[in-house]
Amino acid sequence: MEAAALPVAGKVPLDRDGGPRSRRSGHEPERFQESALAALAAVSSYLDSDDDLPGFFGRLSATMADLSRARRAAFWRLGPRGTLTLQPTPFGFADDSPVYGVRLQLGAAGEGVIERVVFEDQLDLVRGTAPALDATWRESGLRDIKSSIAAAWIAGERRIGAVVVYDSPHGFTLNDLGVLRLVGMATGLVWQYKESEDELGHTAVRLEAAMSARRHLLNNIAAGGDEARRRFASALHDDSLQLLTGAELQLERIRTDPNGNHQVQLDQLRNTLRKVEDSLRRLLTNVSPEPLQLPSDMREAISERLESMRVRAGIEPHIDIRLSEEVPQAIQAIALKNISEALNNVEKHAHATRVTVVAETVDGGVRVEVRDDGTGFVVAESVRVPGHIGLVAMRERAQLAGGWCRIQSEPGNGTKVEFWVPRSL
Ligand SMILES: Nc1ncnc2c1ncn2[C@@H]1O[C@H](COP(=O)(O)OP(=O)(O)OP(=O)(O)O)[C@@H](O)[C@H]1O
Ligand SMILES: [Mg+2]
Numbered sequence: 001m002e003a004a005a006l007p008v009a010g011k012v013p014l015d016r017d018g019g020p021r022s023r024r025s026g027h028e029p030e031r032f033q034e035s036a037l038a039a040l041a042a043v044s045s046y047l048d049s050d051d052d053l054p055g056f057f058g059r060l061s062a063t064m065a066d067l068s069r070a071r072r073a074a075f076w077r078l079g080p081r082g083t084l085t086l087q088p089t090p091f092g093f094a095d096d097s098p099v100y101g102v103r104l105q106l107g108a109a110g111e112g113v114i115e116r117v118v119f120e121d122q123l124d125l126v127r128g129t130a131p132a133l134d135a136t137w138r139e140s141g142l143r144d145i146k147s148s149i150a151a152a153w154i155a156g157e158r159r160i161g162a163v164v165v166y167d168s169p170h171g172f173t174l175n176d177l178g179v180l181r182l183v184g185m186a187t188g189l190v191w192q193y194k195e196s197e198d199e200l201g202h203t204a205v206r207l208e209a210a211m212s213a214r215r216h217l218l219n220n221i222a223a224g225g226d227e228a229r230r231r232f233a234s235a236l237h238d239d240s241l242q243l244l245t246g247a248e249l250q251l252e253r254i255r256t257d258p259n260g261n262h263q264v265q266l267d268q269l270r271n272t273l274r275k276v277e278d279s280l281r282r283l284l285t286n287v288s289p290e291p292l293q294l295p296s297d298m299r300e301a302i303s304e305r306l307e308s309m310r311v312r313a314g315i316e317p318h319i320d321i322r323l324s325e326e327v328p329q330a331i332q333a334i335a336l337k338n339i340s341e342a343l344n345n346v347e348k349h350a351h352a353t354r355v356t357v358v359a360e361t362v363d364g365g366v367r368v369e370v371r372d373d374g375t376g377f378v379v380a381e382s383v384r385v386p387g388h389i390g391l392v393a394m395r396e397r398a399q400l401a402g403g404w405c406r407i408q409s410e411p412g413n414g415t416k417v418e419f420w421v422p423r424s425l
Contacts, residue, residue, distance in 0.1 A: 032175045035067045036182050043186040047193070054088040061091035064183060068149075068176040070165035074099070075153060075187070077161040078118060082106040084161060092166070098141040112136070114150075117162050121152040121181060128171015137166075147172060151180040155188035163187065243279060247272045281312070298323065298332050302357055305343055309355065313347050315372075318356040325361050331421055334401050335359070335366050338394045342370035342417040345390055350374025350415060365403060365422040373414045379407050394419065 042063040046056045061073040072092030076084045084104040093099045106115055113132040116122045123130050129147030137145040149172045150164040163184045165176070250269045254262060299321040306317035327335070339357060346355050352374030359368045383391050391407055394417065398405035403421035 035179045058089035071167040073165045102140045117150045151184040153184045155192040243276045320358045322360040346372045367420045370417045376409045376413045
């Protein structure tokens with residue numbers, strides 16, 4: 001298979017048949033430098049090309065052959081069981097060449113020429129070739145190989161394989177070997193980079209799976225409104241409705257008993273109605289409000305909740321809601337649940353005289369602060385009290401949404417609950 005040489009950056013003068021000019025005459029170190037630069041530019045060009053791996057190795061092999069005036073070039077890769085196989089695609093071999101079937105099994109003793117190349121990067125050059133290497137190819141069925149040199153394909157300590165050029169009409173030089181070694185090292189680094197990139201790709205896929213599981217979980221949590229509705233319905237049924245039925249019965253008794261002591265009966269009825277009222281108020285405070293559609297609804301929900309706290313417990317409310325953008329419903333649901341729990345705690349535990357709720361859109365999310373001037377408590381002692389899950393649930397809800405929640409308090413100094421959730425799940 002034919003492959004065009006990789007575009008070579010930098011200034012490598014080319015002669016008419018495409019090879020670097022004056023390569024076999026003139027000043028040696030200068031020529032080495034030119035070839036080395038051209039080879040490195042060819043390797044690194046892969047980093048910003050769209051080449052697939054066979055395409056890249058095909059073009060890099062063509063460049064290698066070009067720079068060392070070889071007829072063919074190939075990369076050989078070391079497998080996990082010590083077998084060297086061809087890395088697609090080599091340059092200069094016919095499609096039916098036996099090279100594609102060659103498997104070189106490296107010996108455990110490490111004394112062969114291939115072992116020396118791969119593990120020590122050493123090769124003896126005799127009259128423009130490495131005779132021991134040539135013999136290896138011929139033994140493997142590549143009978144027409146006349147000359148060859150090879151260098152290790154490595155990334156740091158890691159041995160990836162070997163890079164080989166074959167058949168130079170004028171014989172290979174030490175310069176050619178030097179350039180080959182550079183290519184072996186540079187290709188190793190690119191290879192390692194590619195592997196890390198793949199690994200990163202896999203990690204990204206795993207992360208996406210975790211994110212989707214998180215979104216799923218979060219949707220379930222946000223849908224917890226259904227659960228709240230069910231609790232509301234059964235509490236309403238078991239408590240308030242039964243009391244109302246009792247009140248109806250009492251009223252009926254008054255109506256049908258013209259001789260009864262109406263004063264006593266009316267007092268009883270008033271007591272029952274008070275109980276109904278209490279029971280309904282209990283429901284109002286214990287069940288989370290339904291998730292609301294718009295920021296203005298969120299403000300309304302918070303205001304109503306604060307007002308009922310003021311009436312019931314005499315806690316003076318302060319409210320500061322600055323939600324500039326529309327907050328998605330799922331995020332509102334989470335924010336309202338956390339606010340509701342924080343306010344429940346203020347009412348139940350704090351003996352506060354003032355409570356402040358601040359909500360604002362910040363850093364691509366919603367930040368909420370609930371502060372009270374009550375008794376305060378030791379946070380570390382209270383976050384894991386068995387059977388009391390309010391604080392833990394607040395933190396979990398925020399974290400599951402990709403945000404955070406901080407609780408600051410100390411005895412005698414009030415409490416501040418602060419959380420932030422991103423706008424997008
Ligand atoms: N604002 C507050 N002021 C004073 N103490 C508080 C406040 N918030 C929480 N606490 C203390 O922290 C404890 C744990 O709170 P948490 O919300 O986890 O549980 P709870 O309110 O007791 O029960 P529930 O599981 O119903 O929420 C409370 O029992 C209380 O002692
Ligand atoms: Mg609580």
